[in-house]
Amino acid sequence: MTPPTGALRYRPSQPVLTLAAARLVGAVASYMVLPFVAVRLVEGGAGLAAAGLVAAAGPAAGAIAGVVGGMAADGIGRRNALIVGNLGSALAMAGFAFSHGVLAFALLNALNGVSRAVARPASNAIVADVTAPHERAEAYAYGRVAMNAGAALGPFLGAFFVLSHPEALFLGAAGAEVAICLMLALLIAETGRSLGTVSHREAARRVAGDGVLWLYMVGGIIQFGTYMIIETIFPAFLKGAVPSGLTLYAAMSLVNTALVALGQIPLNRRLGGLPKGSVFAWGLSLFAAAYVGFTFLRLPIALLGTMIVFTAAEMVVFTVMPAFEAELGDDAVRGRVFGLLGLKSLGAALWPLGAGALLQIGGAHLAFPVVAIVALAGAFILRRAVRLHEAAVPTPAYPVQET
Numbered sequence: 001m002t003p004p005t006g007a008l009r010y011r012p013s014q015p016v017l018t019l020a021a022a023r024l025v026g027a028v029a030s031y032m033v034l035p036f037v038a039v040r041l042v043e044g045g046a047g048l049a050a051a052g053l054v055a056a057a058g059p060a061a062g063a064i065a066g067v068v069g070g071m072a073a074d075g076i077g078r079r080n081a082l083i084v085g086n087l088g089s090a091l092a093m094a095g096f097a098f099s100h101g102v103l104a105f106a107l108l109n110a111l112n113g114v115s116r117a118v119a120r121p122a123s124n125a126i127v128a129d130v131t132a133p134h135e136r137a138e139a140y141a142y143g144r145v146a147m148n149a150g151a152a153l154g155p156f157l158g159a160f161f162v163l164s165h166p167e168a169l170f171l172g173a174a175g176a177e178v179a180i181c182l183m184l185a186l187l188i189a190e191t192g193r194s195l196g197t198v199s200h201r202e203a204a205r206r207v208a209g210d211g212v213l214w215l216y217m218v219g220g221i222i223q224f225g226t227y228m229i230i231e232t233i234f235p236a237f238l239k240g241a242v243p244s245g246l247t248l249y250a251a252m253s254l255v256n257t258a259l260v261a262l263g264q265i266p267l268n269r270r271l272g273g274l275p276k277g278s279v280f281a282w283g284l285s286l287f288a289a290a291y292v293g294f295t296f297l298r299l300p301i302a303l304l305g306t307m308i309v310f311t312a313a314e315m316v317v318f319t320v321m322p323a324f325e326a327e328l329g330d331d332a333v334r335g336r337v338f339g340l341l342g343l344k345s346l347g348a349a350l351w352p353l354g355a356g357a358l359l360q361i362g363g364a365h366l367a368f369p370v371v372a373i374v375a376l377a378g379a380f381i382l383r384r385a386v387r388l389h390e391a392a393v394p395t396p397a398y399p400v401q402e403t
Contacts, residue, residue, distance in 0.1 A: 027148070055109070058116075082188065212392065224345065248303065256311045277385075288373070291371045
């Protein structure tokens with residue numbers, strides 16, 4: 001049996017909408033700050049390689065902390081882990097207001113990465129807890145739309161404040177994270193139905209022996225790193241590559257956000273039932289095509305067009321990624337699986353670092369083709385992981401909902 005289609009398939013529940021609202025506020029805070037940390041460092045005399053190192057510190061620390069965050073989501077509860085993570089992000093954002101230099105920024109970005117890694121498994125687990133498998137592609141889309149709506153405002157605020165009023169920028173982001181904590185404390189109830197029913201040893205045995213999970217992890221590291229270059233080192237590159245580069249980056253971000261806000265939920269409804277392996281392959285291939293465009297194109301209108309290709313890749317990949325990840329763990333170990341999948345952040349650590357170094361050595365004509373080639377390798381890996389999972393796990397039968 002197939003799941004119902006269209007608007008009757010899924011109506012977002014209160015926890016899904018609350019988490020979407022929290023992601024909206026969090027995205028405004030993140031996109032006010034993180035894309036422009038590299039810009040502030042370069043303005044202070046640091047090179048692109050040093051800026052890439054700072055950008056890599058957060059994902060690198062988060063990749064390790066995600067495992068602990070997953071254990072917390074299954075141990076102390078989803079809501080408590082969410083609140084702890086967002087409080088840590090508030091401290092990191094406030095710290096940026098009073099710090100200077102590469103080392104201080106790297107440490108604060110590491111704290112922010114750890115904090116987000118603690119919160120992320122809990123947030124993803126809550127959505128999986130309150131939805132049926134055939135509802136998840138659309139349920140996760142609400143969070144994606146909210147995040148991109150916040151990302152539309154964040155870069156404009158960041159571009160305006162980062163050079164003139166950086167302290168106000170960072171303190172405002174910290175205040176937004178505190179507001180998220182209050183929202184979660186008041187509106188989110190605990191959703192974990194099987195918390196504490198599986199020992200740490202048994203959970204570790206399950207995930208360590210899951211070959212599909214680890215193969216998917218490799219592809220996810222490639223995909224996530226390919227995506228995160230745009231949000232970390234790319235603004236600093238664009239600033240030096242074209243006139244009014246930061247303004248152009250803000251416009252590109254707005255195009256990206258508008259397309260996701262308008263198209264992500266309808267796209268999830270259309271593509272959510274297609275073979276996930278094929279959807280992954282198409283998405284990573286579009287990422288590769290976008291980076292070929294970034295290699296050669298410098299006219300603003302052409303770069304905006306290339307961002308549309310990049311956005312299409314992003315939307316296609318995120319149609320199936322969170323829903324597939326929710327299939328990799330049952331209720332008892334779901335937080336741990338999502339936490340382990342935080343190791344995908346290694347891609348966001350390695351790629352900005354590597355891309356920053358390659359841009360400094362050989363410019364876009366060296367860095368971006370390398371990114372495109374590795375993205376194509378990721379397409380093959382993710383498709384293979386999905387096929388192995390589908391061969392091992394039978395397709396579930398979905399109940400038909402009454403109209």
